[in-house]
Amino acid sequence: MATLYEELAEYTDAPVELVELRCQGAGAELAWLWRQGFHESATEFYASTDLYIFDLTFYQTMLKQHGAHEGFGHLFPRPGVKVLDFGGGIGEWTIVAAKKGCEVTYLDVHDSETMEYAQWRFAKHGVKPRILTDLDGPPDEPFDLIVAMDVFEHLEEPQPLVERFARQARYLLCNPKEIKYNFLFPQHISHYELEPHWKHVEHYLWESTASGREG
Secondary structure, three states, X not given: OOOHHHHHHHHHOOOHHHHHHXXXXXXXXXXXXXXXXXXXXXXXXXXXXXXXXXXXXXXXXXXXXXXXXXXXXXXXXXXXXXXEEEOOOOOHXXXXXXXXXXXXXXXXXXXXXXXXXXXXXXXXXXXXXXXXXXXXXXXXXXXXXXXXXXXXXXXXXXHHHHHHHHHHXXXXXXXXXXXXXXXXXXXXXXXXXXXXXXXXXXXXXXXXXXXXXXX
């Protein structure tokens, strides 16, 4: 099975060694570009560069090395589990869930290099999620699980969405305790709180506390 670096090397038609090096340095390059100020919003910045496919490949590689994807297999006990991959990036969580038989909705920024690469990966892995963009917005329907890894801190006003998701889904994959707000991550423009709308279960897993949760 190809590594994430090898997949990106195939997509970019570049040597895998060069791709791996660019992935390792993409975060610092993104921080430098952000500080140059050639953008109006975090969404515009995200859509304007291909660096995120390298940065997110590096991030997902680290998650895979720590067994993060396999560790949540118990959340998909049967086919048909409904999953929203919000800010799905290069689509790794979508691919993992879809291969377990889940009904997956992938949502990311329209006209972005990241979404284009994710769609290429979906075809390569033979998965067919429902695909939405930020122009569509998150669907107003219940889910069993919402994945929002490294997303909320990039939004200008994430808190209403945190609360809304708690009414839409039983479980949330999110990593608020790992988010850094320093010169290396200037794109992290917002702080947010999952509690009291979500209670921590384990690792990245949170469970909704909303009494009026849909579904």
